[in-house]
Amino acid sequence: MESKKTLVLGVIGSDVHAVGNKILEVSFQEAGFNVVNLGVLVSQKEFVEAALETNADAIMVSSLYGHGEIDVRGLREALIEAGIGDILMYIGGYLVVGSQEWSEVENKFKQLGFDRVYPPSTLPEDVIPTLRADLGI
Amino acid sequence: MSEIILVDIGSTFTKVTAVDLSTAQLISQANAPTTPEDVSIGLQNAFDQLGLPHEVIMGARKLACSSAAGGLRMVAIGLVEDLTAKAAKQAALGAGARVLKTYSFQLTEADLAEIEQLQPDIILLAGGTDGGNTANILHNAQALASLSQGVPIVIAGNRSVGPEVSKCFPERFSTYLAPNVMPQIGKLEVEPAREVIRKVFMEKIIFAKGLNKAERLIEGIFMPTPAAVLRAGRLLSEGTDLTKGWGDLLIVDVGGATTDVHSLGSGSPSKAGVVPRGLPEPYAKRTVEGDLGMRVSVLPLVEAINPAVLARDLNWEQEKVEKRAKELSVRPELLPQNPEEVAFDHALGYRAVHLAVGRHVGRLSELYTPSGLVWMQDGKDLSPVNKVIGTGGVMVNSQHAHSMLKGAEQQPETPLELRPERPRYFLDGKYILAPMGLLAEDYPEVALKILKDSLNDHELARRD
Numbered sequence: 051m052e053s054k055k056t057l058v059l060g061v062i063g064s065d066v067h068a069v070g071n072k073i074l075e076v077s078f079q080e081a082g083f084n085v086v087n088l089g090v091l092v093s094q095k096e097f098v099e100a101a102l103e104t105n106a107d108a109i110m111v112s113s114l115y116g117h118g119e120i121d122v123r124g125l126r127e128a129l130i131e132a133g134i135g136d137i138l139m140y141i142g143g144y145l146v147v148g149s150q151e152w153s154e155v156e157n158k159f160k161q162l163g164f165d166r167v168y169p170p171s172t173l174p175e176d177v178i179p180t181l182r183a184d185l186g187i
Numbered sequence: 188m189s190e191i192i193l194v195d196i197g198s199t200f201t202k203v204t205a206v207d208l209s210t211a212q213l214i215s216q217a218n219a220p221t222t223p224e225d226v227s228i229g230l231q232n233a234f235d236q237l238g239l240p241h242e243v244i245m246g247a248r249k250l251a252c253s254s255a256a257g258g259l260r261m262v263a264i265g266l267v268e269d270l271t272a273k274a275a276k277q278a279a280l281g282a283g284a285r286v287l288k289t290y291s292f293q294l295t296e297a298d299l300a301e302i303e304q305l306q307p308d309i310i311l312l313a314g315g316t317d318g319g320n321t322a323n324i325l326h327n328a329q330a331l332a333s334l335s336q337g338v339p340i341v342i343a344g345n346r347s348v349g350p351e352v353s354k355c356f357p358e359r360f361s362t363y364l365a366p367n368v369m370p371q372i373g374k375l376e377v378e379p380a381r382e383v384i385r386k387v388f389m390e391k392i393i394f395a396k397g398l399n400k401a402e403r404l405i406e407g408i409f410m411p412t413p414a415a416v417l418r419a420g421r422l423l424s425e426g427t428d429l430t431k432g433w434g435d436l437l438i439v440d441v442g443g444a445t446t447d448v449h450s451l452g453s454g455s456p457s458k459a460g461v462v463p464r465g466l467p468e469p470y471a472k473r474t475v476e477g478d479l480g481m482r483v484s485v486l487p488l489v490e491a492i493n494p495a496v497l498a499r500d501l502n503w504e505q506e507k508v509e510k511r512a513k514e515l516s517v518r519p520e521l522l523p524q525n526p527e528e529v530a531f532d533h534a535l536g537y538r539a540v541h542l543a544v545g546r547h548v549g550r551l552s553e554l555y556t557p558s559g560l561v562w563m564q565d566g567k568d569l570s571p572v573n574k575v576i577g578t579g580g581v582m583v584n585s586q587h588a589h590s591m592l593k594g595a596e597q598q599p600e601t602p603l604e605l606r607p608e609r610p611r612y613f614l615d616g617k618y619i620l621a622p623m624g625l626l627a628e629d630y631p632e633v634a635l636k637i638l639k640d641s642l643n644d645h646e647l648a649r650r651d
Contacts, residue, residue, distance in 0.1 A: 056318070058372075064556040066462075084318070086372045091462060091554070091563065099267040100372045104319035115557050 126163025283414030315345030454567025
């Protein structure tokens with residue numbers, strides 16, 4: 051277990067979409083990761099604290115209700131405060147309301163501190179190779 | 188030999204209970220003032236009061252618990268306040284300790300100076316899930332190693348570095364490795380650490396406190412008294428392999444210095460559509476309110492209640508409330524002598540129960556989401572608990588224990604606190620919780636029968 055890379059996974063904010071979260075948990079586990087799944091309705095504080103206690107290698111944030119931008123604002127800063135500011139961080143889901151240009155959305159979330167930003171309907175297998183590369187495995 | 192004697196060496200009284208194992212009945216009970224310089228003297232005095240033949244007392248097995256000499260005083264240390272630090276605190280409380288302070292993140296020079304002053308009997312050192320963070324617990328071990336006095340250290344953090352943490356300490360410390368109190372996020376495992384703490388208490392602490400002088404009269408002091416109470420609660424709740432227990436229950440112990448609350452039950456949400464949040468809580472949970480006590484802590488208690496509220500409860504002037512509180516804090520040995528003083532103790536007791544249970548139980552909060560209102564639950568839902576047991580001097584000696592203990596239940600002004608809704612109330616009228624907790628180890632059937640019999644004899648009238 052110790053040699054596996056640890057991912058902290060959760061759906062941020064007042065968001066109760068639980069199904070995709072379970073699919074991600076199983077997919078990442080099958081890909082050989084140690085997954086700490088915080089489930090739904092996860093606050094920034096819970097992401098930071100779980101990453102700290104588990105010495106996580108990456109944080110995987112989901113948001114499916116369009117309010118993601120408000121929920122994640124300040125998360126990178128909170129991680130910096132907690133002393134783990136350089137941790138890898140991904141986000142995916144229905145990140146904004148309405149049809150906005152994807153490149154703008156991606157850019158916005160990168161500025162908010164995410165290393166990778168994924169649009170709706172991204173499959174786990176599209177993400178896992180990139181994640182492995184980013185983690186150097 | 189079918190007699191066994193259970194001993195509770197308290198800070199003021201030494202209480203002894205003789206039980207006939209063959210009939211599962213109490214034979215007699217007695218007490219005598221505790222003699223701190225040599226506890227065996229007070230213990231012998233208590234034995235003499237039992238009214239049993241000398242050879243019966245000499246021949247009987249004798250098991251003891253103790254809260255004398257300040258009880259078991261501990262400091263708990265973790266990494267994140269709401270995660271491993273909270274788990275460490277729960278483990279220490281469940282082991283029957285008084286938790287002097289809980290620390291999180293890296294210990295500072297000021298923290299170390301404070302620990303030096305607090306002089307804990309045991310330090311519980313946690314931090315990091317298994318395979319998780321190692322830097323913090325190693326830092327804290329190196330920091331603690333600089334304490335001038337050696338303290339027993341129970342290490343219950345990230346197992347990847349357990350031995351390494353242990354090696355940080357020089358010889359004047361004794362270290363004990365226990366399984367992690369939080370092996371994974373969201374998984375609490377406090378029982379194994381509690382058991383290690385109990386062993387250290389038995390092997391080390393009773394010598395350090397001079398309580399081992401009692402051992403010429405008894406087999407041994409096996410646990411701190413609060414741990415015995417929690418064990419009795421657990422037996423009563425779960426039952427044995429052969430006999431069914433009472434199910435979920437709550438025990439409220441109002442003392443002079445603290446109010447303890449023990450709950451036995453999973454505390455999972457009892458209503459549909461409630462999302463539990465935060466760290467799961469232990470099935471056997473103990474909380475200690477150091478600011479809610481009837482005598483030594485009467486001033487903080489009155490402050491927590493608000494003197495104006497107490498004055499309204501009693502229909503007194505606020506100055507009179509404050510005057511009586513001061514009097515009791517200066518002379519904690521005072522017992523109520525007239526109806527007014529009885530009323531004062533009753534109002535204090537009711538409010539202490541109310542506040543302590545309110546802090547122990549979980550609470551609901553509402554959250555508006557795009558998909559509607561969601562209820563979130565932090566802590567244990569104890570609303571389905573239907574048995575509440577009261578213990579402690581103020582309650583046992585009161586003519587109105589029932590209305591005092593009703594401070595525990597759900598009230599219109601506290602709709603979001605997950606208190607018992609319509610419980611039955613019982614009084615520990617013979618102080619049998621701690622002795623039966625001791626007996627539970629080897630004779631669970633006997634202990635369970637005596638607990639049920641005695642509490643049923645002391646059921647308080649249902650809802651007057």
